Amino acid sequence: MKVASLRAELQQVSEDRESLLLQVQTLTAEVVNCEELVVKSNELKEKCLSQSNQLKTLQDELEATQNKLRVSDLSAFETKTEFEDQKKLISELQNRLADAELKIIDGEKFRKKLHNTILELKGNIRVFCRVRPLIPEDSPGADGRVISFPTTTEALGRGIDLAQNGQKYSFTFDKVFMPDASQEDVFVEISQLVQSALDGYKVCIFAYGQTGSGKTYTMMGKPGNPEQKGLIPRSLEQIFQTKQSLQSQGWKYEMQVSMLEIYNETIRDLLSTKDSSRTEYGSNGKQYAIKHDANGNTLVSDLTVVDVCSTREVSFLLDQASHSRSVGKTQMNEQSSRSHFVFTLRISGVNENTEQQVQEKPKLSIEALSSLSDVIFALAKKEDHVPFRHSKLTYLLQPCLGGDSKTLMFANISPDNSSLGESLCSLRFASRVNACEIVSNLYSELSWVSGPIKSSKARRSKAYLYTLPMLPCNPTFAI
Structure with missing residues (x-):
């Protein structure tokens, strides 16, 4: 039993x-699971901590972004306000500019x-008088006194005195050089x-005086010396x-130049490409006609016209024309020295902003002193008939003289004793011109003319005419 x-x-x-x-096995397994859970828990804690840090970082970034957004919103508001202010200011300035432009006009x-x-x-x-200095070519013993x-x-x-045969002649002009x-x-x-x-x-400037009195120097100057450039x-x-x-x-603007020479009432194109040195002086096979249209424009038919953009181009054409004339002088001597040179600058322009347009009205210029004086004195007396048609050059000159045009004559005087008679004639004629007033006319243009002047002596004199036009180009300025 036991x-x-x-x-x-x-x-x-x-x-x-x-059992x-x-x-024990069950608990051992549970312990293992707990250990794994502890590891996972630690991992989760670390991950949670990292995410917490990231979250904090994102929160900080979000707060910074929100601050920036608030600043940006404020800046945008300020910019919008400033834009509106600038818009108002621009509108005000535009109105002020428009008013200023009207005031400028x-x-x-x-x-x-x-x-x-x-x-x-x-x-x-008006009349200016210019006395040139004595030069080596003057007569021996000349002292200019x-x-x-x-x-x-x-x-x-304004005054100038000339002594001849013990008598003093006094003259007064608008300016004496x-x-x-x-x-x-x-x-x-x-x-x-x-x-x-x-x-x-309209402005017309011409130089009058005997040969060697300094007309060419006054109008054109000395080539190659910038300080001695002339009026033209x-x-x-x-x-x-x-x-x-x-x-x-x-x-x-578009500018065009033409140059011609008149001798014995025959017109010669100085810019023609045809070699005129092989033809009869003053004839290159063309018949040039002077025409005045209903609008007061003056044209010379078939004349060569060259587009120009600078003074250098004009100077080149002047040299070309001068060379062309010098050929004639060699062939014709005194006859060609009594020819008349006409330089014309035509101007036309368009304003691309206002679509305004301007076109010059061509005009040329001068004849021998006898014809010129007839025209000037007829204008001064306001006669019904002014003899522009007495010569081709005065006919070309017709629209340049009169009314609101401004005419200036240079009386060029030589101080040489042998030129005393010619100088006195020049001063007397200049004094008569200085007493004139001119009447209304049409328009103007840039022209320069040289031509002979008959004198009381056998020695010939020349005159140069330089007319500056210009046409109205807009309400505020003109050229």
């Missing part, structure tokens, strides 16, 4: 042992009117006339500079 009881207990212990072993019109009034008060026909310049307040810079006057000094005095030409008024190149420079400055206002 053995059975022990066996029963042993069996029970064995079963308990198996405990099973529990009115002011320019007023300036032109005042400028023209000043010149009209000075006289629409036959000519003097009064220093009284009334006559200073002494022998030491520079080319710049002379141009300064006529620059107002050039401005009038640019303002749209200086005026052309001013015109082309004005053309350049007006480009900013939308103006585009």
Whole structure:
């Protein structure tokens, strides 16, 4: 019984042992699982910490972005406000600019009117006298003392005295240039006339005097010496500079040059490509006719016209024309020296902004003194008939003289004793011209003419005529 009881207990212990072993296994497995859970938990903690850090970083970035957005919104608002302010300011400035442009237009019109009034008060026909210095070619013993310049307040810079045979002849002009006057000094005095030409008024400038009195030097200057440029190149420079400055206002100009010579009432084209040196002087196979149309335009049929863009191109054409004339002089001597040279610059323009257009009205210029004086004095007396048709050159000149045009005569005087008689004749004629007033006319243009002048002596004199046109190009400015 006791053995059975022990066996029963042993069996029970064995079963308990198996149960405990099973529990141990179960607990061991649970421990392993717990360890894995601990590892995973740690991993999750680390991951959670990392995500927390990332989240904090993102939150910081979000806050920074929100701050930037708020700043951007504020800046955008300020920019919008500034844009509106600028828009208002631009509109105000545009209105002020429009008002200023209108004032400029009115002011320019007023300036032109005042400028023209000043010149009209000075006289629409004026006379300047220029005495050249003594040169080696003058007669032996010439000392220039036959000519003097009064220093009284009334006559200073305007008076000139000439002594002949113990008698003194006194003359007063609008301006007298002494022998030491520079080319710049002379141009300064006529620059107002050039401005009038640019303002749209007709301006006619011509030089009169005997051979060797300095007419060519006054008008053309000395080639190759910039400081001794004459009135024509200086005026052309001013015109082309004005053309350049007006480009900013939308103006585009076209300029054309023609040059002709008249001898014995025959017109010769100096820019013709035909070699005129092999033909009879003054004839190149064409018959040129002067025409005035109903609008007051003057044209010479079949005349060569060349487009120009600069003073250099004009100078080249002047040299070409001069060479062409020099051939004639070699062949004809005195006859060709009594010919007349006419230079014409035609101007037309268009404003691309306002679609305004301007076109010059061609005009040419001068004849021998006898014909010119007949025309000037007829205009001065307001006669019904003015003898423009007495010569081709005065007929070409017709639209250049009169009315609101400004005419300036240069009386060029030689101080040489042997020229005393001619100088006195020149001063007397200039004095008569200075007493004239001219009447209304049509238009103007840039022209230069040289021609002979009959004198009381066998020696011939020449005259140069230089007319600056100009046409109105817009309400504020003209060229």
